[in-house]
Each structure stands twice: as structure tokens, then as C-alpha cells.
Amino acid sequence: MAIERVAVLGAGSWGTTFAKVIADSGPEVVLWARRQDVASEITETRVNSGYLPGISLPANLAATADAAKALDGADAVVLAVPSQTLRVNLSAWKELLPPDATLVSLSKGVELGTLKRMSEVIREVAGVDESQVAVVSGPNLAKEIAVGQPTATVIACTDHDRAVDLQHACSNSYFRPYTNTDVVGCELGGACKNVIALACGMAAGMGYGDNTMASIITRGLAETARLGAALGADPLTFAGLAGLGDLVATCASPLSRNRSFGERLGRGETLAQAQEAAHGQVAEGVKSCSSIRELAAKHGVDMPITEGVHQVCHDGLSVRELGAALLGRDRKHERQ
Ligand SMILES: NC(=O)c1ccc[n+]([C@@H]2O[C@H](COP(=O)([O-])OP(=O)(O)OC[C@H]3O[C@@H](n4cnc5c(N)ncnc54)[C@H](O)[C@@H]3O)[C@@H](O)[C@H]2O)c1
Ligand SMILES: O=P(O)(O)OC[C@H](O)CO
Structure with missing residues (x-):
């Protein structure tokens, strides 16, 4: 399924940069910021000065502090919050998730207490099959990618076709994603x-x-x-x-x-x-x-x-x- 609209939840360094990567690849992006002032600044100036000073965000990237607005009609939902906060954040968004959307983790961590990987937390909280969850991981220092320096990454999903759809949605002149079905290893x-x-x-x-x-x-x-x-x-x-x-x-x-x-x-x-x-x-x-x-x-x-x-x-x-x-x-x- 072609991915035409993406919600990115988390407007920190990597969330904002990855939202730009997707927007530069074609799809419409709505970026959710926890703070209203960050969403307003992006809407009014096209810049997220707290996390990516000096980087101008593309016109097909909108920002909001309203998660329902960000998630409405999304083909893919990108989760870009710190790993130890993913469970709490996702629990609040659970009822708003479009049923078939690919849920994408950008977070790099293992949950304290449960010892679960982020894709396991997502599956558990959202109540979805593993085939609906993808992970993006690789040498991806946000500040380099935000200025368009060439970078490769991996999109891991047990459903190869879903990974390929996502790969198309975030491939551009400076960002080259490869696919992999080894979610655990990535x-x-x-x-x-x-x-x-x-x-x-x-x-x-x-x-x-x-x-x-x-x-x-x-x-x-x-x-x-x-x-x-x-x-x-x-x-x-x-x-x-x-x-x-x-x-x-x-x-x-x-x-x-x-x-x-x-x-x-x-x-x-x-x-x-x-x-x-x-x-x-x-x-x-x-x-x-x-x-x-x-x-x-x-x-x-x-x-x-x-x-x-x-x-x-x-x-x-x-x-x-x-x-x-x-x-x-x-x-x-x-x-x-
Ligand atoms: N920055 C990078 O270069 C980079 C690259 C690849 C992966 N990552 C991974 O992506 C994830 C997010 O990283 P980042 O760089 O965007 O982080 P960040 O600290 O820059 O931003 C975190 C974002 O999450 C939001 N958030 C929501 N709930 C929160 C809470 N309870 N506490 C704190 N922040 C909360 C913050 O408002 C902020 O927008 C991390 O797991 C990180 O390892 C980061
Ligand atoms: O800034 P760090 O140490 O969180 O690393 C950022 C990315 O994960 C690099 O790929």
C-alpha cells in the first residue's frame, strides 16, 4: 500500500529530522509536538529552533500539539519519543491509531522493568500483530541528516512488503533505507x-x-x-x-x-x-x-x-x- 500521509509523534531532534526526511521523499507529514509553542513555531516560521536551529522544514510538513489531528488518516505512525516514555505516550494515543497504519519505532532502548524491546512495547500497548510494527535503526545522527548529508539506514519489519512501502516513503537524494526482516537484531x-x-x-x-x-x-x-x-x-x-x-x-x-x-x-x-x-x-x-x-x-x-x-x-x-x-x-x- 502506498504511504501518502504520515504522522510523526515526537518533535525532538530525531522526530523532527525524520519528519523532514519523509516530507522530502514525497508524503504529507503531520508532526506532533508535546508543547504547543513548538508546534506554533514550526507552523509560523518552519523552524524547530529548540532542537534543529537553522533548519527550514518543508511546506508539506505540518505541526500540531493535537495528537488526534496528527493521527487522522495516517497510513504510517512514527513514534519518536524517548524509549522509557513510549509506553505511557502510546497508551494515551492508542484509541486514535488508524487500524491498519504501520506503527514505526525510532526509539533505541530496552524498557526498564519489562525488559521489552520497543517493538514489543508497541505490539502490547496497541494490540497489533508483529507484522504491523516496523523499526528504523542505523547510523542516523539527526543533525547531519537534517542538513542533507548522505546517510543509509535499515527499516526492519517481519512483513517485508510493509517494510518496502515504508522504504519508498522515506527514500530521497540524501537518505537511503535498506530493508531487513530481523527486527530483534536491528x-x-x-x-x-x-x-x-x-x-x-x-x-x-x-x-x-x-x-x-x-x-x-x-x-x-x-x-x-x-x-x-x-x-x-x-x-x-x-x-x-x-x-x-x-x-x-x-x-x-x-x-x-x-x-x-x-x-x-x-x-x-x-x-x-x-x-x-x-x-x-x-x-x-x-x-x-x-x-x-x-x-x-x-x-x-x-x-x-x-x-x-x-x-x-x-x-x-x-x-x-x-x-x-x-x-x-x-x-x-x-x-x-
Ligand atoms: N537524535 C538522534 O540523532 C537520534 C537518531 C536515531 C534515533 N534516535 C532515537 O530516537 C528517540 C528520540 O530521540 P530524539 O533525539 O528525538 O530525543 P529528544 O530528546 O531530542 O526529543 C524527545 C521528544 O519526545 C518528546 N517527549 C514526549 N514525552 C516525553 C517524556 N515523557 N519525556 C521526555 N520527552 C518526551 C519530547 O517533547 C521531544 O519532542 C530516542 O530513542 C533516540 O535514541 C535519536
Ligand atoms: O545522540 P545519540 O547518542 O542518542 O545517538 C543518535 C543516534 O542513535 C545515532 O544513530
Whole structure:
């Protein structure tokens, strides 16, 4: 089914950027903003200055603070809120969802408490089959895409035809989406890389260079792939855009909120100071390190970097102690 009208719920960095990507690809887009002043600013000036200063949004992108208006007649509903808030937000929108619309998750995280992936939360709250839920994940730093820098991504859905419809709706001269049916692998790649980026940031903040970075990225990918194997993901997904691609972009970029957050901790700032510097924007890994750690324990998977990041963020371990703990572990084979 051709997608002609899309609702994007969440007007933060990625929600606003992805709304622009779709509008630049052809469909009509209505962007829902939690705050009326953000919706009004976009309507009146075509700019969301709080999240994407200087970026002019296209004419086929409308904004509203009324979710019913955004959702009316939508062929696809894109969910662009922080992962730990998805359940509450979606519960409020549930009765307004058009029955056959593709529900698309942009959020990268694992829910605290339930240990569910975002597509699982969507299925549960909206009461839909897995074939109706898609996930977008890849090396997608919003600020680069907003200025039209070339980027690829993955649209994962167990229903390949639905993924292809969505692929058509967001393909343009600067954005190239690939499809994949491995929803589990794509979601785990997106959630876990935030935690690994925190660790890379900590190392950078301590003054360590590229060898340390590459070591954390590679061993971070190894532990992500181990969790994926336990949860039935396709191992090859982790060598793709939603695995290695996103991991490299997030761990290396000063634009990443997770990496920047970790860097502040590495320089000796407290969690509260790093949180204040984020100006209300989410560094998803700070919460997801706990849910991913718990998910790994539940499945008997060893994730030492995730464990260490959790201890730094929530148990008072210092970044120096984390480095020593990781290097002091038992020696082992690379593929264990
Ligand atoms: N920014 C990026 O480059 C990027 C890229 C890919 C994926 N993501 C993922 O997309 C999701 C959204 O990220 P973002 O960058 O748009 O985040 P953001 O912090 O920039 O914006 C979050 C948006 O959600 C809204 N929101 C609704 N309910 C909320 C609540 N209870 N608490 C806080 N905000 C609430 C906010 O008003 C805001 O519009 C995250 O899971 C993130 O990991 C982000
Ligand atoms: O800014 P971050 O760390 O949330 O990362 C943004 C995107 O997920 C990169 O793909």
C-alpha cells in the first residue's frame, strides 16, 4: 500500500529530522509536538529552533500539539519519543491509531522493568500483530541528516512488503533505507550501541586514543552479538547498518549524546552534571545499560562493558575502576 500521509509523534531532534526526511521523499507529514509553542513555531516560521536551529522544514510538513489531528488518516505512525516514555505516550494515543497504519519505532532502548524491546512495547500497548510494527535503526545522527548529508539506514519489519512501502516513503537524494526482516537484531543493535558509546566517551574523557576506542567498539559489538544470538537475532545483522554502522557513528561522533555524556563522566564530572549539560535531551544508554544488563543476565549472556557502564552510572564505580576491571578480567579466546 502506498504511504501518502504520515504522522510523526515526537518533535525532538530525531522526530523532527525524520519528519523532514519523509516530507522530502514525497508524503504529507503531520508532526506532533508535546508543547504547543513548538508546534506554533514550526507552523509560523518552519523552524524547530529548540532542537534543529537553522533548519527550514518543508511546506508539506505540518505541526500540531493535537495528537488526534496528527493521527487522522495516517497510513504510517512514527513514534519518536524517548524509549522509557513510549509506553505511557502510546497508551494515551492508542484509541486514535488508524487500524491498519504501520506503527514505526525510532526509539533505541530496552524498557526498564519489562525488559521489552520497543517493538514489543508497541505490539502490547496497541494490540497489533508483529507484522504491523516496523523499526528504523542505523547510523542516523539527526543533525547531519537534517542538513542533507548522505546517510543509509535499515527499516526492519517481519512483513517485508510493509517494510518496502515504508522504504519508498522515506527514500530521497540524501537518505537511503535498506530493508531487513530481523527486527530483534536491528533493535538490539540500536539499544546496545548507546551503552557502548557511553564507554567510548568515558575512555575519550580520560584522554585515551583510537586503540582504546577501537577495542571498546569491537568488544562492544561482540557482547551485543552474544545477546542477539541468545534472543534469536541473525548474526549478520550486527555487521550491518543497525549493528556496526550505528555503533561506529555513535561511538566516534561528538554529536552523539551518549558519547558526550560518557566523555563528561570520563573527565570527572558527576552524573548530575552530565545530565544538566544534556539540556533535557536523552542519552538513552544511561537507563538502557540497566535493562540490557538485566536482559543479558536473564539469558545467561556475559556483557562486561554493559555491566561496567551500569556500575559507573548507577553503583558509584569510578571510570578508572571500570577500566581496571575490564582489563583485569580472566584471559579468554576472542570468540568466547
Ligand atoms: N537524535 C538522534 O540523532 C537520534 C537518531 C536515531 C534515533 N534516535 C532515537 O530516537 C528517540 C528520540 O530521540 P530524539 O533525539 O528525538 O530525543 P529528544 O530528546 O531530542 O526529543 C524527545 C521528544 O519526545 C518528546 N517527549 C514526549 N514525552 C516525553 C517524556 N515523557 N519525556 C521526555 N520527552 C518526551 C519530547 O517533547 C521531544 O519532542 C530516542 O530513542 C533516540 O535514541 C535519536
Ligand atoms: O545522540 P545519540 O547518542 O542518542 O545517538 C543518535 C543516534 O542513535 C545515532 O544513530
